[in-house]
Amino acid sequence: MTNDRPIIAIPMGDPAGIGPEIAMKSLANEEIYNVSKPLIIGDYAVIEKAIQIIEVELAINKVSSPKEGKYQFGTVDMIDLGNIDMNALEYGQVSVQGGQGAFEYIKKSVELALAGEVQAxxxxxxxxxxxxxxxxxxxxxxxxxxxxxxxxxxxxxxEVRGMRIFFLTRHLSLKDAIGQITKERVHDYLIRCDKALQRLGVENRKFAVAGLNPHSGEGGLFGMEEVEEIRPGIEAAVKEGIDAVGPVPADSVFFQALNGKYDAVLSLYHDQGHIAAKMTDFHRTISITNGLPFLRTSVDHGTAFDIAGKNIAESTSMEECIKLAAKYATKFTRSSL
Incomplete structure (x- = not known):
């Protein structure tokens, strides 16, 4: 364990969900402290209850700033915003205080990150x-x-098992997503994805762009998107020095990336990349938000209201989330894209 471990802010999420539980289960794993200095941003009473629920021995150390933390295994360092009424808290239930509290934890975390007091x-x-x-x-x-x-x-x-996937479109219907697949956007995203990996300290940056249609359209037999939009966008990016190929048929590109042929894949729509990542390893699929002035990783699952407060929630994803933040934090370039 070294003193140059990065401080990772962990906003505890909705208090009625599994966030507090998986955060505490993660901090009950000594490996987290070997690579990072985790700092919980949340509510003391909720965290205290989460520790009771998961039946582990963890001491809580309330601090007013990150520099006051002990960051020792067995101690949970936290900034307590004291914004939850435990008498009104019901696990698994939508609530005003849950939504407001979750927002306030994130807001505080962002403030700390922008001030350089936490590394991710x-x-x-x-x-x-x-x-x-x-x-x-x-x-x-x-x-x-x-x-x-x-x-x-x-x-x-x-990122999952070393495979990286970017998304050209996110929360759109499939019909609307196809309308967003233009040569201009493919070109722009490849440039931005390359810069994003540079900021993460990734030296080798060979991209593959996934195909949209079966067999990447077979030269226009199964659709013209590859011919008219995707390939011209790739070619424009290559002219600017981006190491990119494609479109590569989507039924093989992710397997090839997982086995090291490509350093990242540009997925064209939400489910195309989500399915590939989660079938590879659901619990270890971690999301990184690039383009912010700070590094942010996230679990890729929800609040799981149906199992909140029952000591059932799996913490593998949260542990991987913290470890991935620590992995990139020391290499991350904080300047804006």
Whole structure:
């Protein structure tokens, strides 16, 4: 264990969900402290209850700033915002205080990251219905972070077992996503993805762009998107020095990337890349939000209200989330894209 371990802020998420539980289960793993200095941003009473639920012995050390943390295994360092009424908290239930609290933990974490007091964020799940109930004007983490950090259109990247996947489009219907697959966007995203990997300290950056149609369209037999939009976008990026190939048929490109042929894949729509990552290893698929002034990793699952408070939740994803944040934090370039 070294003193140069990065401080990772962990906003505890919706208090009625599994966020506090998986955070505490993660901090009950000594390996987390070998690579990082985890700092919980949340509510003391909720964290205390989570420790009781998972039946481990962890001491809570309340601090007012990250520099006061002990960062020793067996001790949970946390900044307590004291914003949850435990008498009104019901696990698995949408609530105003849950949505407002989750937002306030993220807001505080962002403030610390922008001030350089923490080296990265590793976020736990939040609930969209609770955010709406609290009149928080964001649908999810990405939109929240985008506004709080003053950035536009951040890039989502998945990493699982060394395979990296970027997404050209995210939360759109398949019909609308196809309409967004233009040569201009393919070109722009390849440039931005390359810069994103540079910021993470990745030296080898060979990209493959996934095909849209079966067999990447077979030269126009099964659709013209590859011919008219995707390939011209790739060629434009290559002219600017980007190491990119494609379109590579989607039924093979992810397997090839997993086995080291490519350093990253540009997926064209949400489920194309999500299915590939989660079938590889559901619990170890971690999301990285690129394009922010700070590093942010996230579990890729929800609040799991149905099992919250029952000591059932699996913490592997949260542990991987913290470890991945620590892996990139020391290499990350904080300047804006």
């Amino acid at each position: 964020l590793a976020t736990t799940p939040i609930n969209k219905e609770s955010l709406k109930a609290a009149k928080v004007p964001y649908i999810g983490h990405t939109e929240m972070l985008e506004d709080l950090a003053g950035t536009e259109d951040p890039l989502t990247m998945f």
